[in-house]
Amino acid sequence: xxxxxxxxxxxxxxxxxxxxxxxxxxxxxxxxxxxxxxxxxxxxxxxxxxxxxxxxxxxxxxxxxxxxxxxxxxxxxxxxxxxxxxxxxxxxxxxxxxxxxxxxxxxxxxxxxxxxxxxxxxxxxxxxxxxxxxxxxxxxxxxxxxxxxxxxxxxxxxxxxxxxxxxxxxxxxxxxxxxxxxxxxxxxxxxxxxxxxxxxxxxxxxxxxxxxxxxxxxxxxxxxxxxxxxxxxxxxxxxxxxxxxxxxxxxxxxxxxxxxxxxxxxxxxxxxxxxxxxxxxxxxxxxxxxxxxxxxxxxxxxxxxxxxxxxxxxxxxxxxxxxxxxxxxxxxxxxxxxxxxxxxxxxxxxxxxxxxxxxxxxxxxxxxxxxxxxxxxxxxxxxxxxxxxxxxxxxxxxxxxxxxxxxxxxxxxxx
Numbered sequence: 001x002x003x004x005x006x007x008x009x010x011x012x013x014x015x016x017x018x019x020x021x022x023x024x025x026x027x028x029x030x031x032x033x034x035x036x037x038x039x040x041x042x043x044x045x046x047x048x049x050x051x052x053x054x055x056x057x058x059x060x061x062x063x064x065x066x067x068x069x070x071x072x073x074x075x076x077x078x079x080x081x082x083x084x085x086x087x088x089x090x091x092x093x094x095x096x097x098x099x100x101x102x103x104x105x106x107x108x109x110x111x112x113x114x115x116x117x118x119x120x121x122x123x124x125x126x127x128x129x130x131x132x133x134x135x136x137x138x139x140x141x142x143x144x145x146x147x148x149x150x151x152x153x154x155x156x157x158x159x160x161x162x163x164x165x166x167x168x169x170x171x172x173x174x175x176x177x178x179x180x181x182x183x184x185x186x187x188x189x190x191x192x193x194x195x196x197x198x199x200x201x202x203x204x205x206x207x208x209x210x211x212x213x214x215x216x217x218x219x220x221x222x223x224x225x226x227x228x229x230x231x232x233x234x235x236x237x238x239x240x241x242x243x244x245x246x247x248x249x250x251x252x253x254x255x256x257x258x259x260x261x262x263x264x265x266x267x268x269x270x271x272x273x274x275x276x277x278x279x280x281x282x283x284x285x286x287x288x289x290x291x292x293x294x295x296x297x298x299x300x301x302x303x304x305x306x307x308x309x310x311x312x313x314x315x316x317x318x319x320x321x322x323x324x325x326x327x328x329x330x331x332x333x334x335x336x337x338x339x340x341x342x343x344x345x346x347x348x349x350x351x352x353x354x355x356x357x358x359x360x361x362x363x364x365x366x367x368x369x370x371x372x373x374x375x376x377x378x379x380x381x382x383x384x385x386x387x388x389x390x391x392x393x394x395x396x397x398x399x400x401x402x403x404x405x406x407x408x409x410x411x412x413x414x415x
Contacts, residue, residue, distance in 0.1 A: 005135045008128040009068050012081060016065030022110040023058035024163045026171045028341040029109060030054035040100035059159055066155050071141050072148040078136040085126040092119040109175040158398050165391055169359050170341055172391050177246035178339040178354060185265050185352040187247035194243035199236040205229040253330040265352035270374050271303040276344040277336035279310040279318045286344060286360045287322045294326040296366035309333030348374055
């Protein structure tokens with residue numbers, strides 16, 4: 001029984017750590033998911049709390065996971081884990097049945113599960129969580145109360161630093177199909193031989209004599225017997241999902257030139273895309289810097305477009321209030337939110353490959369790009385990104401110190 005409860009504690013702890021971490025490095029992604037949930041359940045009045053719950057959920061999961069994995073404050077963590085699983089397991093069942101949101105978002109963009117996969121995962125987790133909760137008083141930590149409190153405080157500080165940095169800039173780790181180095185064309189391609197969606201088609205025919213409607217399939221429908229049967233309607237049901245390309249619905253529609261998606265993706269010259277999924281929510285203080293970058297791009301013969309899901313009238317009003325020296329194109333809002341977690345943000349492309357992405361706070365100066373190649377500039381910038389290195393160093397230092405202290409503590413208790 002001791003082995004079983006410790007296995008459950010470690011496994012549940014690791015899953016909570018992983019779930020909390022992948023949400024924590026992408027707080028805006030979790031905010032969008034909360035907004036989807038609120039809208040799906042008719043609670044759009046709660047949308048203003050989405051960011052708060054994004055921070056709270058990932059932090060709570062991560063702390064519960066750390067407590068379970070390290071065997072500290074297990075009584076409190078067991079209550080937290082049970083409340084989590086007690087709430088989210090029935091919710092996962094509702095989502096699986098009604099499917100108002102196709103992706104639960106429980107592991108962010110790092111691991112996408114269907115709603116049914118999420119439900120059965122939660123059932124297993126709930127069973128393991130119950131084992132932990134039932135035996136919560138039997139777990140004995142090698143750390144005293146002060147040590148446990150210090151570990152939790154350091155964990156909270158580290159996690160908040162990751163959340164805050166990712167919110168103000170871009171996620172420290174990008175799991176999305178639009179990450180730097182990814183090729184959009186390849187992400188839109190379905191491999192040869194990949195399975196397609198399978199549907200069950202039902203055909204309804206009415207018997208002209210009795211007036212009764214009967215269901216048929218494509219194999220046995222009375223297509224020749226027009227004397228006794230009359231076609232009424234047909235329906236189809238998805239019975240097996242096929243391969244889904246990581247990138248879909250990515251279309252760039254120019255107001256005058258029409259669909260210019262392939263033209264941009266196939267161009268071997270640099271393309272800058274200033275993305276503002278909602279122009280009314282964009283931060284206008286960065287518009288002047290974007291204009292300077294657009295002027296630089298035009299001087300060099302590069303493309304520079306704005307992408308937005310906002311309507312033409314909203315874009316016109318924004319341009320009247322804040323002068324814009326480049327054309328805005330229309331693109332799906334979900335795709336724009338997925339491409340970059342910033343409003344506005346800037347993306348550098350060449351032949352469909354994403355070479356760099358900048359949040360509004362990190363936009364480069366046009367003067368810095370003037371005497372260098374954009375690809376070379378992007379590479380040197382990524383290599384010299386000290387802020388991310390600090391975050392990575394903090395994570396590694398935290399893990400190293402914790403493992404070292406645990407080893408010494410364990411040896412001390414054994415002696």
